Amino acid sequence: MLKGHLDAIVLAALEGAPAHGYAIIETIKTRSAATFDLPEGTVYPALHRLEQAGLLESDWVTPPGGRRRRVYSLTKAGVGALAERRKSWGRFSQAVEAMLQGRRAWPA
Amino acid sequence: MAGVIDSYLASLQRDLDFDPALARRLTEEVESHLRDAAEADPAWPSDDAERRAVERFGLAREIAAQFAADAVAQQSRRTWLTVIAAVVMTFVAMRLRVMWLSDIEITAASLAPFVDRYAFAAAIAVATVGWFAFRSSLLPLAVCLVGLAASIAAGFVRADLFTGGAPLHVLLPAAAEVALVGLLAWRVVDLGRRVRRTENLKGIGT
Known part of the structure; x- marks a missing residue:
């Protein structure tokens, strides 16, 4: 189930600032309170896929005295895609909540 | 003898043989990830720290399979x-x-x-x-x-x-x-x- 939302999770993890793969995984773990315990490597196909789709851009960065890393950031299209996914997730989660709680349909 | 991370990177590169450019880029990217993860382990420096970093990362062939499917x-x-x-x-x-x-x-x-x-x-x-x-x-x-x-x-x-x-x-x-x-x-x-x-x-x- 998480895999279906991985792209949106990665976009959200990059919303605050550009980051490299390891930092993205750390952000996901911290913000989900370790609920999303997925193999760390699965984030890389998602990063590649999102970059190919034009939602992310990346570049190699070498900090002084540090290790060379590929740093990803949201593009303008990525910011728009994240907003769109937030909206559709909001509708979806409200619908599931209504179903599970036995409530009537939420306001359209 | 090659370290745990080096062995893992070699197998990842082998499994990504369908796209040599991607294999080169990803291997370098994954290496920095794994070394960061191993260095954050309390047992660093040791093979155990590297092994845990590799285990958390997932199987190389499964990651390669996701790239291949894309x-x-x-x-x-x-x-x-x-x-x-x-x-x-x-x-x-x-x-x-x-x-x-x-x-x-x-x-x-x-x-x-x-x-x-x-x-x-x-x-x-x-x-x-x-x-x-x-x-x-x-x-x-x-x-x-x-x-x-x-x-x-x-x-x-x-x-x-x-x-x-x-x-x-x-x-x-x-x-x-x-x-x-x-x-x-x-x-x-x-x-x-x-x-x-x-x-x-x-x-x-x-």
């Missing part, structure tokens, strides 16, 4: 776009041949006109059904390719293009349609190779 989807989209271009070009070239044929005596009183027309129609029908119902399957692409190739060959026989003498406005579109169908053939073969590689990577993991 590459298949991308190549499939490109192949379908090539189908559209090849169908349009074949149709244009066919119409130009027919216009030219009406000015000359048709010498090929054979099956050629029938094959020219109906193989093309069959290719369009199979491509349409394939697009809507079996987009992830190779079969409609292969059938469409055969249909277009048969139609083009029959068109060439019909217009006597194999012996030469056709005007430039017939030869140029004919060359373009052959080039596009050639490109389509290459894409179908490449897609088949990528599908087999993906299945192989997924199969090893089960």
Whole structure:
């Protein structure tokens, strides 16, 4: 189930600032309170896929005295895609909540 | 002796052999990730710290399989776009041949006109059904390719293009349609190779 939302999770993890793969995984773990315990490597196909789709851009960065890393950031299209996914997730989660709680349909 | 991370990177590079450029880039990227993760481990420096970093990262072949599956989807989209271009070009070239044929005596009183027309129609029908119902399957692409190739060959026989003498406005579109169908053939073969590689990577993991 998480895999279906991985792209949106990665976009959200990059919303605050550009980051490299390891930092993205750390952000996901911290913000989900370790609920999303997925193999760390699965984030890389998602990063590649999102970059190919034009939602992310990346570049190699070498900090002084540090290790060379590929740093990803949201593009303008990525910011728009994240907003769109937030909206559709909001509708979806409200619908599931209504179903599970036995409530009537939420306001359209 | 190679370290745990080095061994892992070597196996990741092997599993990504379907895309050498991606393999080089990802190996470097994953190396910095794994070294960061190992250094954050309380047992660093040790093989155990590296082993835990590798275990948290996941199996190399499973990660390679995800990349391979994405590459298949991308190549499939490109192949379908090539189908559209090849169908349009074949149709244009066919119409130009027919216009030219009406000015000359048709010498090929054979099956050629029938094959020219109906193989093309069959290719369009199979491509349409394939697009809507079996987009992830190779079969409609292969059938469409055969249909277009048969139609083009029959068109060439019909217009006597194999012996030469056709005007430039017939030869140029004919060359373009052959080039596009050639490109389509290459894409179908490449897609088949990528599908087999993906299945192989997924199969090893089960």
